[in-house]
Amino acid sequence: MAERTRFQWPQPLEGQQPRIWYGGDYNPDQWPEEVWDEDIELMRRAGVNFVSVGIFSWAKLEPEEGVYDFDWLDRVIDKLGKAGVAVDLASGTASPPMWLTQAHPEVLWVNDRGEVCQPGARQHYRPTSPVYREYALRLCRAMAEHYKDNPYVVAWHINNEYGCHNRFDYSEDAERAFREWCEKRYGTIDAVNDAWGTAFWAQRMNDFSEIIPPRYIGDGNFMNPGKLLDWKRFSSDALLDLYRAERDAVQEIAPRPQTTNFMVSAGGTGLDYDKWGYDVDFVSNDHYFSPGEAHLDELAYSASLCDGIARKQPWFLMEHSTSAVNWRPINYRCEPGELVRDSLAHLAMGADAICYFQWRQSKAGAEKWHSSMVPHAGADSQVFRDVCELGADLNLLADQGLLGTALVKSKVALVFDYESQWGTEHTATPSQQVRHWTEPLDWFRALADNGLTADVVPVRGDWDQYEAVVLPSLYILSEGTSRRVRDYVANGGKLFVTYYTGLADEKDHIWLGGYPGSIRDVVGVRVEEFVPLGTDQPGAMASLRLSNGTEAHDFADVIASVDGSTRVLATFQADSWTGMNGAPAITVNACGDGKAVYVGARLGREGLAKTLPTLLEELGIAADGPDCGKVLRVERADESGERRFVFLFNRTHETVKVDVEGEPMVASLAQVDEASGTAEISPNGVLVLKR
Incomplete structure (x- = not known):
């Protein structure tokens, strides 16, 4: 493996102190301009200090080939920055515009049966397409050139959720790239034959030109397992290579901390995110809760894996949800208290940034039923009140010195x-x-x-x-x-x-x-x-x-x-x-x-x-603390160990009683009895203590 990219974290706007970053994806291009000022006022109320902008805006940023329109984005960024909200600016390359796919249908990815993925959603590009790359890098450079001196842009958000829909592409471009990948990995065709065990079923190849992707072989048949394993490695690497190209195009002109959002979860295993972690300035992740009794544990497990990928450097929760998502057969809402608790669980596990998809809930499009920080019901809603409560909690924890601490190493x-x-x-x-x-x-x-x-x-x-x-x-x-x-x-x-x-x-x-x-x-x-x-x-x-x-x-x-x-x-x-x-x-x-x-x-x-x-x-391994099974106990501390924060999460649907091990900082659905030195944490509750 190559060396890891040097860790760099987005720095606060001029005149501001470092805070826990808080906010979400902001899509002002979905709304008339009169809504923008209301958005910014609500952001102030909620304590929002960071938003990601322009993720799916290619068609608005470049409405025609070579014609760029940054005026609207300039106005939005200026309003945000003057209000104290820093901007994580996206490269805009996550969804090619219609004019591009009509002029160059050869950029569309192909499934294992040879069927072309048509435009109409997102990520309909081939990661290995030289044509797509040419247009994507052209936009990256234009964005970087235009915003290289903008004081309100504190980070670059490269593309978005690579491989969410186009992890596998079986096109001619992918075939060419797969052959090149195999030649680089193995050197000789004999080494490939050995790795794939091609003596079985007469699959031996004479040269690299005979390597093809693992396309459809008929129902009930069995693909060569060595080839399939390498195909998954290649597909992750092909997307990583595209990311590196987009990242470098931006960084050569406008160097700032850069990242792309991973999708680390217990079952989120499409890309080798640990390998990707070597190439981002800071690790960021999109995580959506698993409904049911495993909710908190799966979240904590995934956040711990993200912390492991980040090698215990601060990492960024780029997306999660205030309540229901839109893409499951049944889209369960968050239970009362879970909006705050889930965010604090990510925080406990090493995240120094808590962000959502998205700021304002869409009124049209495929994600209109996805919950947001400002829901369809508006600011007079429990969701927005919880968003404001969380913003206050994060500010308090920052004031008390949480920044500069990291997840304490487990046994x-x-x-x-x-x-x-x-x-x-x-x-x-x-x-x-x-x-x-x-x-x-x-x-x-x-x-x-x-x-x-x-x-x-x-x-x-x-x-x-x-x-x-x-x-x-x-x-x-x-x-x-x-x-x-x-x-x-x-x-x-x-x-x-x-x-x-x-x-x-x-x-x-x-x-x-x-x-x-x-x-x-x-x-x-x-x-x-x-x-x-x-x-x-x-x-x-x-x-x-x-x-x-x-x-x-x-x-x-x-x-x-x-x-x-x-x-x-x-x-x-x-x-x-x-x-x-x-x-x-x-x-x-x-x-x-x-x-x-x-x-x-x-x-x-x-x-x-x-x-x-x-x-x-x-x-000879001892437990971390009392209340075995009922409470998830997580601790963050600075290098000296003198500044420590203990997070206690109720894992049950019953109220649990705990000893108070320090000064209470945050008590969400929790009641502290100072006289007895104990606290009761309700279901979905969390208590944060400073020691």
Whole structure:
């Protein structure tokens, strides 16, 4: 990997002090100018100090080829800046205008069946199209030249949510670029043949001209898995290459802190965002809540992963929602209190900026039902009152010194890997019910149930610097990563490894000799076969009981042997005809100066939560604090540790009572009893304390 871009954060406007950035996407081109002044007055009331402008404005910025209209944008930026609202100015390239696609239909992306994506929405361009790139870079340069001296523009917002709709393009442009990517990665066609295992099914290629994208091969057929894994790598890299070109075009003329908004979430695994994190001045993310009982935990997990991608530098929450989104089959609203709580959860996890999509709710278009800071109901609404409450909370926390603190390092690192997720997505695997991304989320929640808030750390990150590490279904382990695992445990590390870990190397070639092939010596077990569990066939085994009172679903390992240094902590309990009765299910192995626990089945959040007390005790890991399971406890501190902020989030739908560990700063749906030194936090409530 190349070196990371130097961290740079948007600086306040002249005469202002650093604050927590607060605001959202602002689309004044959707509204008549008489609304703009009202917007700015409402922004003052809400404490807004930052907006992103021009994200989808290409057709207005360049109404005809080579004809630019910046007058309207000049007026808006001037009004915002004079009101103390800084501008994150977009390159405007996220959605090509109609005149461009009519003149150059060859910029439109193509699906795997050869069907052309027509204009009518957004992101209808080919990332590898030289024609699209020429026009996009021309706009980037025009924007940069026009606004290079504007004092109110504090950051550049390059494009928008790369790959949200055009992650995969199977056009001739993409084919050419894929061949070039493969040649750069492998050097020779023989190396490609080896990586893709083309001896199977007579797929051997004689030269790079025979490489084609993984286009439609018929229903029920199976794509070459090595090729498909590289296609996903290439597609992420192709978009990254476009981003770099747009970024550089802007920065050469008007250097300012730049970013592009990622889409990091538990299941948001389309692009390798950790690799992208090397190329932005500051990491920014769009996150939308998952409705239901996992809401807070999934948000905290995703925010922790974002913090890991940012390597604990401040990061920017560029988009989330005040309430309902518009793109789910059922668009659930936020419950009372969640607008403030969700924002403070991102803040707790290291975000120094809280922004929404969008400022004013649209009255027309595909996102008119997406909630906003100013809803259809206007300023006389609970949503806007909550927006104002949050603005006041953020200002208070800034006054009290939250800026300059970072998320305190956890005892436990959960390792996440985009490529392991991609490897598990193939349609010919032991079980289609197993994917990498679900297991780390289950572990995050189960650890929280036991009073531990884990850090989610990308596989390239410094996970081996933690007291304990979890490898949760990390399907791909390269030789380099395997070596790190061995060294970590040998030097005293405490390791948890689960089923489906270390099955393949970075080429998606299986590690031979029994699973987990590359770290079998570390975990001290040898898995010979798998026991997929399911209900799709009558009489199939749907679950397996464990001797510790938990139950495995979806997947279990056949652990055929254990090393002499390995102890069995739990076994499977099943009918004798299954061959699983009494077989090892959970083990612990002494290896060097450390220990490694192996969990050979999918236990889910509840099973893990029940199992973890024994495993944590086995490895000597203590909980972070009291109120295990009921409260998510997150802490930010400065480098000296003298300035600390404790965030306590109610994870239940019942009121919980907590000890007050410092001076109360923010109490949203929480009541503090100073006499007893306790507080009651209602459902969806949060208490922020300064220590």
